[in-house]
Amino acid sequence: MSDNGTFPRGGIVIWGAGGHARETLWLCEELGASVLGFLDERPEAKGAIVEGLPILGTLADIEALRDEALLVCAGVGDPALKRRFAEETVRAGFRAAPPLIHPRAAVNRRTRIGDGSVIFEGCSVSGNVAIGEHVIVNRCASISHDAVIEAYATIAPGVRLAGNVFVGEGAYVGIGASVREKRRIGRWSVVGGGAFVKDDVPERTMAAGVPAAVKKRLDREEAERPE
Numbered sequence: 001m002s003d004n005g006t007f008p009r010g011g012i013v014i015w016g017a018g019g020h021a022r023e024t025l026w027l028c029e030e031l032g033a034s035v036l037g038f039l040d041e042r043p044e045a046k047g048a049i050v051e052g053l054p055i056l057g058t059l060a061d062i063e064a065l066r067d068e069a070l071l072v073c074a075g076v077g078d079p080a081l082k083r084r085f086a087e088e089t090v091r092a093g094f095r096a097a098p099p100l101i102h103p104r105a106a107v108n109r110r111t112r113i114g115d116g117s118v119i120f121e122g123c124s125v126s127g128n129v130a131i132g133e134h135v136i137v138n139r140c141a142s143i144s145h146d147a148v149i150e151a152y153a154t155i156a157p158g159v160r161l162a163g164n165v166f167v168g169e170g171a172y173v174g175i176g177a178s179v180r181e182k183r184r185i186g187r188w189s190v191v192g193g194g195a196f197v198k199d200d201v202p203e204r205t206m207a208a209g210v211p212a213a214v215k216k217r218l219d220r221e222e223a224e225r226p227e
């Protein structure tokens with residue numbers, strides 16, 4: 001949103017055309033923001049219609065829209081893919097959209113949210129929270145006071161972060177997981193769905209279970225993540 005509370009001029013283009021991209025379209029509709037279409041790297045996808053809107057192709061296919069399109073890289077859930085899309089977006093001279101915050105999300109006005117991030121319906125984001133760029137906070141997640149969520153992280157539906165939790169760059173917190181106060185989820189780590197995190201999770205590590213235990217090291221940022 002701009003400072004005066006209105007959505008800026010220009011249409012939104014959403015990276016991705018799968019389930020999460022369609023949910024992002026829905027979010028834009030709820031905000032009254034116009035969406036021009038989707039981007040998809042698969043050449044065969046270009047021209048297909050998704051929920052009534054076209055797959056426009058890749059960045060090269062929308063060069064003419066450079067000055068009017070605002071891009072949402074968080075149309076995909078995989079943090080590594082989001083980062084790659086964001087880097088390509090900047091390199092190609094496009095701008096990221098301002099944060100998209102669902103009208104039925106409760107977000108404390110003292111919270112800072114970076115461009116390209118999306119906050120879905122039913123979320124509660126408390127005070128003095130810092131959310132970086134291209135972060136997804138999916139439906140009904142609860143983010144308590146003083147949390148820090150770095151760029152490209154994905155917070156799945158129903159996650160609960162207690163106060164002063166740190167979620168590092170590119171981390172993925174799976175559906176319904178809970179993290180106790182002051183714990184740190186390391187950069188590019190994954191927390192399994194339904195986990196209760198009572199101890200810090202190191203960087204590039206997958207932890208799961210109740211209480212969460214380290215399951216494996218993640219040597220690649222590109223580790224497969226759910227859509």
Ligand SMILES: CC(=O)SCCNC(=O)CCNC(=O)[C@H](O)C(C)(C)COP(=O)(O)OP(=O)(O)OC[C@H]1O[C@@H](n2cnc3c(N)ncnc32)[C@H](O)[C@@H]1OP(=O)(O)O
Nearest residue numbers: 156157173174175190191192193194206208209215226227
């Ligand atoms: C709108 C939407 O749809 S948003 C999408 C929401 N979806 C999610 O959040 C999904 C979350 N994903 C998960 O929980 C996945 O299981 C992941 C990403 C944590 C792990 O996936 P993988 O890397 O394929 O894990 P893998 O199958 O190698 O499991 C490794 C070990 O962890 C265990 N494990 C995996 N996930 C979990 C979990 N959530 N809870 C407990 N144990 C788990 C496995 O049983 C296995 O244990 P073992 O070594 O004793 O056999």
